[in-house]
Amino acid sequence: METNEKGKNKKQKLKISRILVVAFVLLYVPSFIHWVFGRTTATGIIQMGKLEDSINTRGVLVRSEYLLNSPYDGICIPNYVEGDKIPANASVATVVNGTSQKLMEELEENDLRLMKTEQENEFNVSLFSGDVEKLNSEIKQMLMTIIDDGNKNSLSNTYTLKRNIDSLIQKKNAIESGAGNAEAYIDSLKQEKEILQGKLQENTKDVISEYSGIISYTIDGYESLLKPESLAEYTPDYIESIKDLTEKNNSGIMQVEENKPLAKVLTDLHEYIMVVLDKEDISEYEQGDSVDVRLNTIGKVVDGEVAYISPEIDGKFTLAIKVEQAISETAGVRILNIDLIRRNYEGYKVPLSCLRNIDTVNMKAEIVIVKANYAYVREVKIIAADEEYAILDTEESKVSLYDTYVQRPENIEEGQYINHE
Numbered sequence: 001m002e003t004n005e006k007g008k009n010k011k012q013k014l015k016i017s018r019i020l021v022v023a024f025v026l027l028y029v030p031s032f033i034h035w036v037f038g039r040t041t042a043t044g045i046i047q048m049g050k051l052e053d054s055i056n057t058r059g060v061l062v063r064s065e066y067l068l069n070s071p072y073d074g075i076c077i078p079n080y081v082e083g084d085k086i087p088a089n090a091s092v093a094t095v096v097n098g099t100s101q102k103l104m105e106e107l108e109e110n111d112l113r114l115m116k117t118e119q120e121n122e123f124n125v126s127l128f129s130g131d132v133e134k135l136n137s138e139i140k141q142m143l144m145t146i147i148d149d150g151n152k153n154s155l156s157n158t159y160t161l162k163r164n165i166d167s168l169i170q171k172k173n174a175i176e177s178g179a180g181n182a183e184a185y186i187d188s189l190k191q192e193k194e195i196l197q198g199k200l201q202e203n204t205k206d207v208i209s210e211y212s213g214i215i216s217y218t219i220d221g222y223e224s225l226l227k228p229e230s231l232a233e234y235t236p237d238y239i240e241s242i243k244d245l246t247e248k249n250n251s252g253i254m255q256v257e258e259n260k261p262l263a264k265v266l267t268d269l270h271e272y273i274m275v276v277l278d279k280e281d282i283s284e285y286e287q288g289d290s291v292d293v294r295l296n297t298i299g300k301v302v303d304g305e306v307a308y309i310s311p312e313i314d315g316k317f318t319l320a321i322k323v324e325q326a327i328s329e330t331a332g333v334r335i336l337n338i339d340l341i342r343r344n345y346e347g348y349k350v351p352l353s354c355l356r357n358i359d360t361v362n363m364k365a366e367i368v369i370v371k372a373n374y375a376y377v378r379e380v381k382i383i384a385a386d387e388e389y390a391i392l393d394t395e396e397s398k399v400s401l402y403d404t405y406v407q408r409p410e411n412i413e414e415g416q417y418i419n420h421e
Helices: 002-038 098-151 158-202 228-233 236-241
Strands: 043-045 047-062 065-069 074-078 090-097 204-209 213-216 254-256 261-266 271-278 290-295 300-309 316-323 335-351 355-359 364-371 374-385 389-392 404-406
Touching: 047 374, 047 389, 065 204, 074 261, 090 261, 098 158, 204 261, 228 271, 228 300, 236 271, 236 316, 271 300, 271 335, 290 316, 335 374, 355 374
Parallel strands: none
Antiparallel strands: 043 404, 047 271, 047 335, 065 261, 074 090, 074 254, 090 204, 213 261, 271 316, 290 300, 290 335, 300 316, 335 389, 355 364, 364 374, 364 404, 374 389
């Protein structure tokens, strides 16, 4: 009996163990399979792209600037738009002195009175022209009646008719006299206007530019301090000390002072951008090198040429770049935010996060490519990189355009199953 009970207990324990194993298989194995094969891995697509090797810095414009002074205190009215090209002997502005300001106000008031009077006169003439015609018709009719009565030897109503005719003639003369007075007043206003215009011309002067070039009405005080022929004299500290002193004038009309600059003409078809660089950055350049410059201030890239590199002063250098584009757009600007573009690289563009085992000496790395949901490790050649992206050599990298790559491949092994979107 005791043996049979032990056998039964052993069978029950074995049965329970089997049930637990089955439950484990049913519950945990699918989860394990999903964890291995069902987990989604972030991927991307290899595409063509570019990277730029550039230096962001501050540029100071140096150019040939011919100053034009005001003949006297007053108001300056520009005759061109900022950045316009002008011919030699062009009138770039009209200066109106203090006396002229008063004359201009009187002239404006005269114009308003003249316009109002002419409008009123035109209205009155049109309004009373019908009355004059009616009076003429009535006078004519009464005269015909008098003539007819005379022919009939009936003159009893002649006196009354003559008195009525005199009354109508007086009304007609009153209307025409009023119109004549208005015309006389209009003529006097026109004569007054001519006199005012003559006086205004005597107190107004055109400012003539002797040179052709690009006009600017923005004066910052550096026009006589920064000259192209003096590039070698400007130290790094001096270039860094230059401040933006330009004042934006949106109205066009300006108050000017006698013998003070009111405009300038950029007489050359080129200008210089001076920057300050350290030893590491200046080593990229030699005099005569071509360099692309992005003018962030106006959003434009221009071609440039290294015109001057200074000797080292306290670890700093000045670099002058000659440019012949965007002169009009920068006519009223002294300081620019620029990018000196040293090189542009083009190839397969991928994020740095998708590369592993990066060899910074030989510029090689590994990338994990996904084909038919399986991982394949490939070697790539890096030709350029920044803090976020890398450009891969299209010839020496063992990948192709539009290949799918794993974004974070640190723990991925060759042949591993990859579930990705």
